[in-house]
């Protein structure tokens with residue numbers, strides 16, 4: 765994987781809602797801490813006091829699509845400045861439940877925002893920062909939906925229909941092909957145990 769000018773590592777977890785990201789973040793954190801790594805676990809939208817306020821609005825209030833994209837990137841700007849960059853400078857490992865790929869997938873693929881506008885926002889907000897590793901938890905919307913229904917009440921995004929999640933999934937998979945060096949696609953229709961084994965191998969590759 766590409767070398768960066770920091771000694772920490774930046775790992776992002778992506779996938780449609782209900783794909784299993786949260787389930788495996790704890791596992792990866794435990795794995796790294798057992799190996800004496802300093803780990804910062806965070807999430808988007810959110811991760812800072814301001815970002816969590818923006819998250820509340822983003823997950824529950826109806827808004828214009830461009831407003832939604834801009835607020836995602838505003839929360840991200842704060843998150844990078846306050847949490848991600850300082851942690852990487854210290855040499856910590858940063859695990860983020862979602863990052864910019866989610867904006868491409870949800871606001872771009874899912875809702876149809878012009879990807880060119882998204883690239884401009886990315887170039888503005890983090891021209892030089894990219895994850896070292898992105899774990900894409902890939903599963904059909906039907907399986908994800910069934911898991912979610914058993915688990916929790918839905919937010920604004922989770923109430924979307926399977927057509928929306930198919931577009932989100934397709935955009936994630938398109939990006940995985942575009943950036944094969946950092947993306948690893950995980951078949952999340954398998955058991956939690958089988959997925960853990962796959963993840964163990966992938967984290968090991970990071971050194």
Ligand SMILES: Nc1ncnc2c1ncn2[C@@H]1O[C@H](COP(=O)(O)OP(=O)(O)O)[C@@H](O)[C@H]1O
Nearest residue numbers: 781782783784785786787911912915954955956
């Ligand atoms: N591989 C799996 N097999 C069966 N159930 C799973 C699997 N992975 C996650 N789950 C369950 O599915 C639900 C959604 O998982 P979660 O990790 O919260 O997804 P996400 O964070 O991607 O939205 C949870 O109840 C979790 O226990």
Ligand SMILES: Cc1cn([C@H]2C[C@H](O)[C@@H](COP(=O)(O)OP(=O)(O)O)O2)c(=O)[nH]c1=O
Nearest residue numbers: 781808809836862863866867870871921922
């Ligand atoms: C980071 C990000 C998240 N989202 C959406 C995806 C999710 O539906 C929602 C919150 O993500 P997530 O934290 O995965 O939700 P939960 O805690 O319920 O598992 O925000 C976007 O639409 N664009 C983005 O850029």
